[in-house]
Amino acid sequence: MGANEFAKLPHIGESLKRKEDLRFLTGQGNYTDDVQLDRQRHGYFVRSPHAHATIKSVNAAAASKMPGVVRIFTGADIEGKLGSIPCAWQIHYPDGSPMREPPHPALASKKVRYVGDQVALVVADTHEHAKNAAEAVQVEYEELPPVVDMLSAKDGPALHDEAPDNQCFKWTLGDKAAVDAAFAGAAHVTKIDVVNNRLIPNAMEPRAVNVRYNRSTDETELYVSNQNPHVERLLLTAFVMQLPEHKVRVIAPDVGGGFGSKIYLYAEDVALTYAARELNCAVKWTAERSESFVSDAHGRDHLSHAEMAMDKDGKFLAARFHTHANLGAYLSTFASAIPTYLYGTLLAGQYATPQVYVEVDAWFTNTAPVDAYRGAGRPEACYLVERLVTRCGWELGLTQDEIRKRNFVTAFPYQTPVALQYDTGDFHACMRDAQKLADVAGFDDRRKASEARGLLRGMGYSSYIEACGLAPSNLAGALGARAGLFEAGEVRVHPTGSVTVFTGSHSHGQGHETTFAQLVAARLGLNPDQVEIVHGDTGRIPFGLGTYGSRSLSVGGAAIMKALDKIEAKAKKIAAHLMEASDTDIEFANGEFTVKGTDKKIPFAQVALTAYVPHNYPLDKLEPGLNETAFYDPTNFTYPAGTYICEVEIDPETGVVRVDRFSCVDDFGVIINPMIVEGQVQGGVVQGMGQALYEHGIYDKDTGQLLTGSYMDYTMPRAANFPNIQIGHVCTPCTHNPIGSKGCGEAGAIGAPPAVINAVLDALKPLGIDDIDMPATPDRVWATIQQAKQA
Incomplete structure (x- = not known):
């Protein structure tokens, strides 16, 4: 079924009220902080008050004896027992050498690198006891000069031995020689310097973790406010803790907003999981708002210079850009992709600019890690391009609309000079x-x-x-992605004809339970109320890459559509058997199977029941049941x-x-x-x-x-x-x-x-x-x- 046919189906384009809003608006949502587990303890983190300092000692003796304290974990306790928290995208210098990728520990043991860096984890029987004990942990620091300004980072004290000049990478894209030649022959050149200010995400629900370990089965169950349950599990098990993946279940219940800041594997998640396994119990932590400000990954923080070369009529000939990107103290999960492939590839904008060249210098500083925040690289690119284009118009005496109209792309598909094809x-x-x-x-x-x-x-x-909808996986892998970019969907039709859908896309406010139900109902001729959407649980979902980059419908929904194709194909075979026809003569529309050229028809519900009560069923050709799974990897x-x-x-x-x-x-x-x-x-x-x-x-x-x-x-x-x-x-x-x-x-x-x-x-x-x-x-x-x- 093509997109045009799909758009004409019932329920597509209808403004149905969101199913999920009933529980949200009546206080019946199930957020991570609502989860209460047996033998549950509470965690609280000791955080660095300094931006840059060596840790001389951590004295937790007195704090360990305070009421309710179960155990206090320090960086020294876990050093060598856990791997570094990984970055999911590797960037290379123009000469092919890899970016500098310093270790990112779950708890700092020798040095702290930003205000809020985790130094110790206190586990106690109540939140209050854990917090009181954390305040009693004595840490001796030797302060070092901090590096906050990107432009002076190169000459500042090194945050990491692996990056003595504090540079993480230099990255380029485009044909520099062709761009320089275009500028040399331009009738007019417009220049602009732009600051893309640092943002601090503030989701309604702060980050939260509740992790339980069962020593008898060696199973770990991690409840976490996260947009990416399967990726969280993959990074945690394969790269940090070397655990059997099938022994770890990650569950992300209702998520109260994320905007990108809950995509990542955070240090707290690792430390709490380690503590739960060591103590053979459940450990819960919910961030206080002040913690979120200093420890959630921040967004944006670019300094950029942009230039546009034009002919005498204001037609764009070439553009060149240079950006300094602040990555903070450590590489977060997708940090390196934001100012490169999610930014530089969008610097053509909507314009048919023949040549574009971009350079990016990325720096470590003594600030909170910087990663994806709503838009992730695209807002930074758009702001730079659109400020530049408006300035071009003003300098040439053209209105803001006219300068754009003269340069819009008009013929599609259009290959940009910075890799993408619209x-x-x-x-x-x-x-x-x-x-x-x-x-x-x-x-x-x-x-x-x-x-x-x-x-x-x-x-x-x-x-x-x-x-x-980041894609495709093979291209992304060649560009440095360390994970696939596909999505999975499973459609399970029940004997009554109702449907449960299991999707790897996870909702944190997008309304998936309604939109995905409309999609399935439209294809199968059902009422959306007959469709249940299940997400956010690695124990129930085949696999998935989560929700970010506006990929839910275009990638996750497409995976569901592929599964529905399989459902329809099998259901046609069942219907053909019931109506004594060839499956090639069966048509399906509006919830009914019909034989071409006849008045024979049966409803979808009858086919569903037959699949599970196979008294009249082609058992020699088909298995019972009506349940299909599909994976979708976009081509663009x-x-x-x-x-x-x-x-x-x-x-x-x-x-x-x-x-x-x-x-x-x-x-x-x-x-x-x-x-x-x-x-x-x-x-x-x-x-x-x-x-x-x-x-x-x-x-x-x-x-x-x-x-x-x-x-x-x-x-x-x-x-x-x-x-x-x-x-x-x-x-x-x-x-x-x-x-x-x-x-x-x-x-x-x-x-x-x-x-x-x-x-x-x-x-x-x-x-x-x-x-x-x-x-x-x-x-x-x-x-x-x-x-x-x-x-």
Whole structure:
């Protein structure tokens, strides 16, 4: 079944209410912290108060004697007994040499490398006893100068012996000679320097672990708030603890948000699993919010220089980019992939730029590890490209829409100069529809009305494209991925005709239990209520790579579709036997099997019952039952794209930026549930606005202390900060998956930041201001206005 036929099925395109919301909204969700196990103890971590220091000694004698304490584990206790926590993607220097990959211990034993680094784990009978004892553990440190600034990392003290200059890798992509030649003959060159500010993820549910060990069976059961149960198990067993994989079960129950920050195997997971096995009991830990600020993997943190070469008419000839990427103190699971293959390959944007070249220098610093955060490399690329393109237009006297229209890709498939091939799209349609939705024609009148009130008004554009559903596995492996990128799905039809689906994709807010049920119900002619979705349990799911990169429907859903193909093929054989026909003459639609050219038909439920009660069954040809499994490995990425238009008002007396209007037109291919998609877009846009206007993780350069370690100092966006977000859609179905979907979960966080900042700069342009860094806080905007007045 092709994507166009699939899109016409019942339930596809219906805004059904989410099944899962009943338990979430009535307090009946089952999160990791809700899990209570027999013989359960509680863990609490002793964390470094210093950004960079050697550990002289750890004295836990007094703490060990405190009430309720079971045992205290230090780095020395586990040194040599556990492997290093691995990075899942290996990057190479231009000369082919591998990146520097220093050890990442579960507990620091000789040196701490950022504020929050784990030094010891206290296990006690209650959380309070564990916390009290942790505060009594005495650690003697010898402080070392910290390295926080990427630009001075090369000359700073080394964090790791394996990287004496603190560089993890240098990476390049593109034809440098061709780019340099294009620049030499350009009529105009635009340059820009951009900061992509560090973000601190703040999921509603902090990270949590509850791990149980049964010595009699040698089985470990790990409950964890994680987007990636099978990958968590693989890394934990094969690379760190050398355990039999079949003896470890990872269960991720309801996950209260992740946005990428719960993809990884964290040091806490390893230390707690080791402790549970040593003590032959269950050990539970739930992060306090202050712990999350310092120990969750952070996002973004790039410093970039970009240049665009153009002809006299504003046609792009070549682009070149150089980026410094902060990786933090250790390599997290996907850290090395973010500023390379998930970033550099998107620097063509929506534009038919003939040549693109990018260099990336990645650095270790005394800060929390940096890894994937909603969008993972794509927001960094989009922000850089869209800021650059807007500047190109302004320098050439072209409007923001005109500079884009002159350079959009128009013919598909389109091979970019940075490896990716876009299979389909309609960038002009997204722009056209976004301009209508935003009422661009009425902007001048609104600007004059703002000026009459002493306010500045600006409009900003962003035309984003992203690559979703990482693929294919063989290509990713050649580029350094240390895991496959496929997905698995199992469809189990019950005798009554109802269905249970087991998917390797895991939900942390995307609505899989509803969307996947619609997909299956549409194919089999069922009511979505007859379909149950099971995820997040390595003991029940064949395998899976989890949820990230907007891959759930385009990869996980495609695996389910392949399993449904097998179900349909077998069911046709059963139906053919029941109706005394050839299976090649059987058609299936709307839940009924029919014989071509006759009025013979039987419902799907009858076939399902026959499969399990095989009294009249071709046993010589078919096994009983109706249960199929399939794996899907994509042949290409999917490419969601769109245009966002933001309109802001600025009070020049206070520097306060108010988002007055925000309009989005996205091309996500075939949409299963528009309501869920709109929720994803709105949430992503708000996160993107948060980066543009409010959020910024800041470390003190002298001490390495996190200055934004609480909600008192780190501003999260609130509903009252934003207008109603207007949403529209264009549909060009993906050409290489059976659903035709492209992914929607990250789009808002990718497209929103440049739209907001371009709007802020459009408002400030009459004052002679052409640059401002994120976040555009009132203080920063006001100070920039004052400097412009004094210039």
